[in-house]
Amino acid sequence: MNKKLKIAILTSGGDAPGMNAAIRAIVLACNRYNYDCIGVYHGYNGLINADIAKLKIEAVNNIIQQGGTLLKSARCPELRTKTGVQQAINTLIKEQIDALIVIGGDGSFTGLLAIAEQWRGQVIGLPGTIDNDLDGTDYTIGFATAINTAIEAIDKIRDTANAFDRVFIVELMGRNSGHIAFNVGVACAAEQIISFENFHPSQAEDKLAELAEEIYAEQKSKDNSYLVVLAENLWPGGAMHLAEQLKEQFNIDCAACVLGHIQRGGSPVAKDRILATKLGVGAVQAIKVGKSLLMLGERDNEIVEVALSETIKHSKTVNENLVAAQQNILALTARSN
Amino acid sequence: MNKKLKIAILTSGGDAPGMNAAIRAIVLACNRYNYDCIGVYHGYNGLINADIAKLKIEAVNNIIQQGGTLLKSARCPELRTKTGVQQAINTLIKEQIDALIVIGGDGSFTGLLAIAEQWRGQVIGLPGTIDNDLDGTDYTIGFATAINTAIEAIDKIRDTANAFDRVFIVELMGRNSGHIAFNVGVACAAEQIISFENFHPSQAEDKLAELAEEIYAEQKSKDNSYLVVLAENLWPGGAMHLAEQLKEQFNIDCAACVLGHIQRGGSPVAKDRILATKLGVGAVQAIKVGKSLLMLGERDNEIVEVALSETIKHSKTVNENLVAAQQNILALTARSN
Amino acid sequence: MNKKLKIAILTSGGDAPGMNAAIRAIVLACNRYNYDCIGVYHGYNGLINADIAKLKIEAVNNIIQQGGTLLKSARCPELRTKTGVQQAINTLIKEQIDALIVIGGDGSFTGLLAIAEQWRGQVIGLPGTIDNDLDGTDYTIGFATAINTAIEAIDKIRDTANAFDRVFIVELMGRNSGHIAFNVGVACAAEQIISFENFHPSQAEDKLAELAEEIYAEQKSKDNSYLVVLAENLWPGGAMHLAEQLKEQFNIDCAACVLGHIQRGGSPVAKDRILATKLGVGAVQAIKVGKSLLMLGERDNEIVEVALSETIKHSKTVNENLVAAQQNILALTARSN
Amino acid sequence: MNKKLKIAILTSGGDAPGMNAAIRAIVLACNRYNYDCIGVYHGYNGLINADIAKLKIEAVNNIIQQGGTLLKSARCPELRTKTGVQQAINTLIKEQIDALIVIGGDGSFTGLLAIAEQWRGQVIGLPGTIDNDLDGTDYTIGFATAINTAIEAIDKIRDTANAFDRVFIVELMGRNSGHIAFNVGVACAAEQIISFENFHPSQAEDKLAELAEEIYAEQKSKDNSYLVVLAENLWPGGAMHLAEQLKEQFNIDCAACVLGHIQRGGSPVAKDRILATKLGVGAVQAIKVGKSLLMLGERDNEIVEVALSETIKHSKTVNENLVAAQQNILALTARSN
Secondary structure (H helix, E strand, O other): OOOOOEEEEEEOOOOOOOHHHHHHHHHHHHHHOOOEEEEEOOOHHHHHOOOEEEOOHHHHOOOOOOOOOOOOOOOOHHHHOHHHHHHHHHHHHHOOOOEEEEEEOHHHHHHHHHHHHHOOOEEEEEEEOOOOOEOOOOOOEOHHHHHHHHHHHHHHHHHHHHHHOOEEEEEEOOOOOOHHHHHHHHHOOOOEEEOOOOOOHHHHHHHHHHHHHHHHHHHHHOOOOEEEEEEOOOOOOHHHHHHHHHHHHHOOOEEEEEOHHHHHOOOOOHHHHHHHHHHHHHHHHHHHOOOOOEEEEEEOOEEEEEEHHHHOOOEOOOOHHHHHHHHHHHHHHHHHO | OOOOOEEEEEEOOOOOOOHHHHHHHHHHHHHHOOOEEEEEOOOHHHHHOOOEEEOOHHHHOOOOOOOOOOOOOOOOHHHHOHHHHHHHHHHHHHOOOOEEEEEEOHHHHHHHHHHHHHOOOEEEEEEEOOOOOEOOOOOOEOHHHHHHHHHHHHHHHHHHHHHHOOEEEEEEOOOOOOHHHHHHHHHOOOOEEEOOOOOOHHHHHHHHHHHHHHHHHHHHHOOOOEEEEEEOOOOOOHHHHHHHHHHHHHOOOEEEEEOHHHHHOOOOOHHHHHHHHHHHHHHHHHHHOOOOOEEEEEEOOEEEEEEHHHHOOOEOOOOHHHHHHHHHHHHHHHHHO | OOOOOEEEEEEOOOOOOOHHHHHHHHHHHHHHHOOEEEEEOOOHHHHHOOOEEEOOHHHHOOOOOOOOOOOOOOOOHHHHOHHHHHHHHHHHHHOOOOEEEEEEOHHHHHHHHHHHHHOOOEEEEEEEOOOOOEOOOOOOEOHHHHHHHHHHHHHHHHHHHHHHOOEEEEEEOOOOOOHHHHHHHHHOOOOEEEOOOOOOHHHHHHHHHHHHHHHHHHHHHOOOOEEEEEEOOOOOOHHHHHHHHHHHHHOOOEEEEEOHHHHHOOOOOHHHHHHHHHHHHHHHHHHHOOOOOEEEEEEOOEEEEEEHHHHOOOEOOOOHHHHHHHHHHHHHHHHHO | OOOOOEEEEEEOOOOOOOHHHHHHHHHHHHHHOOOEEEEEOOOHHHHHOOOEEEOOHHHHOOOOOOOOOOOOOOOOHHHHOHHHHHHHHHHHHHOOOOEEEEEEOHHHHHHHHHHHHHOOOEEEEEEEOOOOOEOOOOOOEOHHHHHHHHHHHHHHHHHHHHHHOOEEEEEEOOOOOOHHHHHHHHHOOOOEEEOOOOOOHHHHHHHHHHHHHHHHHHHHHOOOOEEEEEEOOOOOOHHHHHHHHHHHHHOOOEEEEEOHHHHHOOOOOHHHHHHHHHHHHHHHHHHHOOOOOEEEEEEOOEEEEEEHHHHOOOEOOOOHHHHHHHHHHHHHHHHHO
16 A cells, blocks of 8 residues: 555546546645656547656646646547557556546546556546536536536526517537436526427427427416527437427527537536545545546445446436426426416 | 606617616616606517506616616517507607607617607617617627626636637627627637628638638647637628538538527626616706707717717727737737747 | 415525525425415514515516525514514414425524424425535535635635735634535635634634644745635634734734625525425425425435424534545645645 | 847736736737747746746736736835845846836836836836726726626625615725725615715714614615625724624614625636737837837727826826716615605
């Protein structure tokens, strides 16, 4: 246990607010145990190209509040090839790295497992993605910030929607999961949430008619805006197309907004800073006691260890009670007005 | 001067943050002079449909900080017809309105002039539009908030752009003027601003090649993101198309974001609250001394009166020195790296 | 179960962001089940003075994003008297209220239990306080917003602290618990957290010397600011006095900031809106099935029911692992620089 | 004109948001003209101690959005001595500096003039202070951000004030001028503004009685909060004392908040970024054509040059029309309720 370890870190896949907070915690924990901490730049590309540098404590000063990632991120198709994996391992060996911590999502963990198959070092994953779709952790680093960014944006949209009693379709990120869309929809009092939890693209025709009918009813009965929150990669053609369909088929004037990449950036909220700090410290402590092939996550407010191989098997689903409350109470109430 | 006046207010056209602050100031000033203040709802439609109500002081409590407009806004095609104008005037006469204050943009002022041609009451316009394109005032109510909303959004986009050293095209509002795009571009240190001040659609082909060349040069020489701020209604096909062109013709990976309606909403910044308050008070004072057919604006930090008919003749241009500084110093510097 | 119930709501004690979201959820859920929903104004005073009104659905439109409480809050010393309790009960009986939901903290729940002793109606408490000090729930409504407000403020203070490499003492709310101070301290990378978890006032003298020594060491070794986060009601004399002590006894120039009431207000973050919505819906559902004398809370991400009498017995403590990580890893690291 | 110049920059006095934007603009403009740009650290101390370094373009990447100052700031009592001035000049001579740009307030400019008396180089001042009290410019760098930070904070305080219908005294920065207090007071719809424009400490006794009377009247007539905005360094004993006086002498329950240093930090708003950029470019251009002993400012939306010696003679006053509107219309209205 007293060996002086050399720990490398990289961030991979879509960046998420709080990645810097995790890097800081890892660097501080390494410093505490007198370990060397090596930063790998541009995701796995930095391993393949030996784009690395020692991370001193000064480098992580005042980054807990910064979005993005100081180590940069990137997609890395080369890591899906044998050659790429071998090159990455060569760097790890040449640099005498004892352990590798990867902050990213399921794609990043698949890459990490490929490396682990042929490398004797310890590997630890930390869940870093705004999509919150990783199984084995209640929250991923970046999710809390992303939904807050989205609700602040939608609160602004609501102002102008109210001024015109207008229908707005707002499309949110989330890749193939509805965590962002569903939570933001509830938090913004959306009149409709169209997300993976309550909609399948095969139902688009019926849903369109139902939506139009409801909008008519709402707008006849009262002055008000009508907000539809839509998960990305779900409605055929996306928000823009849905808005056009409502206009063309039902003569409903509506505006579409695709919130886009603002959801990835910004200073992390408290939740992401604290989660990232706990997980970063935990990762170094896990390495210290010889652990490997784990993702550290948070479940029921406690840090948990999950086999990396488990995290990439399924996507996590949105809390059922929240979905039920929305569908049975909040949405029905809206309809009954 | 001592007659008890009855003053009506409406907000028209695209809503802008600070409209509520102007309404509040008008209501308070009316109260000060013991005038009646009548709110007209849904823009000119409220005049046509007699959708009006007395505005008490309690109604404007705690609205200085709210986006949108409590009087609602709307487009009103009927006002472009003789019948529509006559109906609006009928309401004004029937309700014994002495003066009408309209908060809006040039379209709203055109409507106001149409009413004024046949109505004996006083009419005053206040510049309320995020686009800042009204001649006769340095700033319109809502502009300062809109550019701050945009820079906060782009700061977030910059985080993720930096993480990937990626090219982003961000399209901003502004209708047919570049006030928003140009000011936001400077404030966000955009590597490129494509706005009405420095680009005409006929130059698209050349600009595309120049842009690609510059992006290549930038990305070869250093790790960094490259941000293009684009005015709406300018590039053929918009930001999405520009991003596709860069990908298809020059193999440059880039992302496009259309910021959209978030730029219209949100709590007004100090500048808009103060400007709206000064103009609202000024409007009632102008009516008090018998003035009419004026827009009140701010020039050189003083409240000014401009003939309404003048304000709709030209659009205002962006400050030349700022354009020159950007083109000669800031942009050239970027290119020389 | 099919009886048409009449449910009253009040907010009591210090207001917390998200109280409006809870009110909205209760009103919507009542609407769903066709129950009457009665708003009681100014906390328990509204019961004593019969200051109540039916809450229609329109009243809760667009309040999910508003801080404060539309029902107003207040302290109510009269409720600690027999007469006061009796007057409150008289109103409940006269108005034929079937159930009373109180959103507040432990003081509010004590009052609710006093009423319940002599009133046959159902009583449900929802945890609404920024302090997060209620046992039986992981989070109270308002806590997440309060810590985010605090970190945004401290991030600004850090800017100016960094510019001057200066020592700042920032005092945070929390009443007699360290949830706010400790979480904010971790999230802001405070060099020191002085909170109930790691400090007792009897240690003030020693702590002062230790703090001074550490500040000397830090400032000798590097350019940097030094941030002390301090829980309120802990250091003898508070932040101002601590700053004076450091100046007078150790000649350390430092500034003190007492963040104060900004921590109570503001638009609730997503977490508080969603938590409040779930708990509000849950409260009406609990009443529907005949439950009473419960607080609804969230534990391990699920809604739980806790006996009201239990919630007021102990204060909840801050997560031990977080405290340990801070003390053993993060703080020691700082010291070793 | 074609000589390759060497330009030094320093930031001095209280830091202000936008200082980094000014530094960036200076560095970019130097790059454009192929000048060397030298950063001086910790204000004038950096000149005295030769704590300087060349500023490369990479150093100012992504700082336009950062509060604080990357060059650090500091008070520098040594510069008030002959020896200090001589040491500063020695560094300038030894390093072959041609021109010195100082971003700061009137104290900083006094120091700059002391240097200029005995040094042959060019000196330019840029107005950088949140207080906006420099004569010769309509706005100083940092003022717009400071008032926006203050209104966001007060909007939160208003939430909790409204919940309790409570009186709040909020003390704002501004040194010996009321620019911040008065503008923020108007923008937050403060029921009372106590600032240099409308109050002298000798009137404290009368004002206290008047204030108490008005609060009684307000609170009798309606449910509402009552917000007093107070300039710092004005009321004897400050906000805390005023609150105590209201409690003790008039039995009015009120809370006091001293906003403090949050007003200095934070990401600059658009206005400050753009102003700083224009002034930074302008400073280098002025040096290029041989100018010296000037402050660059903005008047009537144009960049202007003012003799440095003039800027320190008087403080600038708050716009009279705004003061008149507040006193005659807005405040009287409040009183008439």
